Amino acid sequence: MSDTKKPEASLRPATKMVHGGTMRSQWGETSEAMFMTQGYVYDSAESQEARFNGEEPGYIYSRYANPTISMFEERMALLEGAEAARGTASGMAAVSSAMLACVKAGDHVVAASALFGSCLFIVSELLPRFGVECTLVDGTDLSAWKAAMRPNTTACFLESPTNPVLSVIDIAGVAEIAHEAGAKLVVDNVFATALWQSPLALGADVVVYSATKHIDGQGRCLGGVVLSSEEFLEADFKDVHRHTGPSLSPFNAWVMLKSLETFPLRVKAQTENARILADRLAEHKAIERVFYPGRADHPQADVVARQMTGGSTMVALNVAGGKAKAFALENALKVVKISNNLGDTKSLITHPATTTHQRLDDDQLAAAGIGQGTLRLSLGLEDIEDLWEDFEQALSSL
Ligand SMILES: Cc1ncc(COP(=O)(O)O)c(C=O)c1O
Numbered sequence: 001m002s003d004t005k006k007p008e009a010s011l012r013p014a015t016k017m018v019h020g021g022t023m024r025s026q027w028g029e030t031s032e033a034m035f036m037t038q039g040y041v042y043d044s045a046e047s048q049e050a051r052f053n054g055e056e057p058g059y060i061y062s063r064y065a066n067p068t069i070s071m072f073e074e075r076m077a078l079l080e081g082a083e084a085a086r087g088t089a090s091g092m093a094a095v096s097s098a099m100l101a102c103v104k105a106g107d108h109v110v111a112a113s114a115l116f117g118s119c120l121f122i123v124s125e126l127l128p129r130f131g132v133e134c135t136l137v138d139g140t141d142l143s144a145w146k147a148a149m150r151p152n153t154t155a156c157f158l159e160s161p162t163n164p165v166l167s168v169i170d171i172a173g174v175a176e177i178a179h180e181a182g183a184k185l186v187v188d189n190v191f192a193t194a195l196w197q198s199p200l201a202l203g204a205d206v207v208v209y210s211a212t213k214h215i216d217g218q219g220r221c222l223g224g225v226v227l228s229s230e231e232f233l234e235a236d237f238k239d240v241h242r243h244t245g246p247s248l249s250p251f252n253a254w255v256m257l258k259s260l261e262t263f264p265l266r267v268k269a270q271t272e273n274a275r276i277l278a279d280r281l282a283e284h285k286a287i288e289r290v291f292y293p294g295r296a297d298h299p300q301a302d303v304v305a306r307q308m309t310g311g312s313t314m315v316a317l318n319v320a321g322g323k324a325k326a327f328a329l330e331n332a333l334k335v336v337k338i339s340n341n342l343g344d345t346k347s348l349i350t351h352p353a354t355t356t357h358q359r360l361d362d363d364q365l366a367a368a369g370i371g372q373g374t375l376r377l378s379l380g381l382e383d384i385e386d387l388w389e390d391f392e393q394a395l396s397s398l
Helices: 013-019 045-053 067-080 091-100 117-129 142-148 171-180 230-244 250-260 263-282 301-307 322-332 362-367 384-396
Strands: 084-088 108-112 133-137 153-159 184-188 206-210 224-228 287-291 314-319 348-350 374-378
Touching (some): 013 263, 084 091, 091 117, 117 133, 117 153, 142 171, 153 171, 171 184, 263 287, 314 322, 322 384
Antiparallel strands (some): 287 314
């Protein structure tokens, strides 16, 4: 296996997404190869021992590392501007293993209360079972983060923009508060994507993605990725990852590696669809409220302007008439499909209170800004006029 020349640091992101991380075998294949192997063979017992000792470079077992996964990780690190990356089996594997790498019994975690249901479970239910206390705060209120910090706080966790109503949290502000207290900041960047927000550059220590979303981008494979410094990934994350087994499948890594080649094109086009649809929906009388980063009426428009270079492929809306009207709108749509997934080339809509955020009680739903009339829309790559006509016909039937 020969390493091709690494792309120059000065190359632009689109070029890096096509060439970055490629390793070619002795056959010189153009397209990256898929290494569907669990293990590796050695020339001798001495070589095997040296590999285990770390004295000889090379792969040992695909739960630890695999050439196709390495290519995906390298390309992801280039996209994010991170020192290094580790692939995981799903976004939740990325979140849970990153958080486990930051804590031990007796530690304390502070997290924004507006979280995707499974992320909320990790920080507020799972970690406390192992002696890690958690305080939830209004993520948009920096004074609440500051007040929640304790001498034993080792990690802060947030999503921005939040799932589903796209509240935007001041990442640089939270990073400063976390670092003053000696804690690490872990950011779930799924709703912004690496194209529109760079948490590491804003001061975060760890970025996590559900690669299931825009990174695959075509609704096929589950995957996740953790991006950080080499130091964090080697000293804190490596053993958690190796020995608990949230490893990415080489097949899924290959799909995602190839998907990264079109990532900037797809995300730009989907974001443009979202921006146009958000503006048109905001003018419609059946819609009470539209949430979209980049619109002047976004509740944290100033933070959006400071920390994001683009909007999102996601739009949230409040439909007048609560759950009944929200369901009626979903059911009347023809091009847009009802699905709780996001980041696909197909436009998808869901009712968070009864799906992705079903675990939340009424107070938690209110804290997350989710009403019974709230719908979350993930924009795909369809023609914007077909999407708009679909909404017009569905809204007129309400
Ligand atoms: C913000 C956010 N984080 C994490 C996840 C979990 O990702 P996965 O489904 O790949 O485990 C999701 C979606 O499922 C999500 O929307």
